[in-house]
Amino acid sequence: MARAEKAAAVAELAEEFRSSSAVVLTEYRGLSVKEMTELRRSLGGDASYTVVKNTLTKLAAKEAGVDGIEDYLEGPSAIAFVKGDPVAVAKGLRDFAKSHPALDVKGGLFDGSPVTPDEIKRLADLESREVLLARLAGALKASTQNAASLFAAPLSQTARVVDALRQKVEEGGDASAKESNDEG
Incomplete structure (x- = not known):
């Protein structure tokens, strides 16, 4: 050479x-x-x-x-x-x-x-790069779904409490109206 x-x-x-x-x-x-x-x-x-x-x-x-x-x-x-x-x-x-x-x-x-x-x-x-990236993406997606569920849970609990209070007030309001009518 x-x-x-x-x-x-x-x-x-x-x-x-x-x-x-x-x-x-x-x-x-x-x-x-x-x-x-x-x-x-x-x-x-x-x-x-x-x-x-x-x-x-x-x-x-x-x-x-x-x-x-x-x-x-x-x-x-x-x-x-x-x-x-x-x-x-x-x-x-x-x-x-x-x-x-x-x-x-x-x-x-x-x-x-x-x-x-x-x-x-x-x-x-x-595993190949693509498989590892897919696993990472799946883990991140699961983490964000869990976070969304955690953030949504207090809101849905608050909504249920407010709804229960509203129903109680409505039931209480109907009962007091009936009592006033019965006395009169």
């Missing part, structure tokens, strides 16, 4: 690091080209999956200001640059690795902080 090509590859990798919300490093040794294509499809639009040269990746990470991945850059490496939901990518990698044990998750970065393979597995066990 010529010096200009290396510089271009480093610049491209550095830009990928800067524009990604998360990065997952894997070892792909033993996967066929067909399986790599299948893995790329399983990640969908949430990530791009690229085979990288460790030396160029270290230079690109340094250029992008990324720390903590040097330890993961041993042996054949490929990187999933996450642009979408990191949980979906972690799930995709986990599910693919179940059926293709040759894929080994080495570690990665999440919001600029290094993460271990175990942390990526825990991330894969989370």
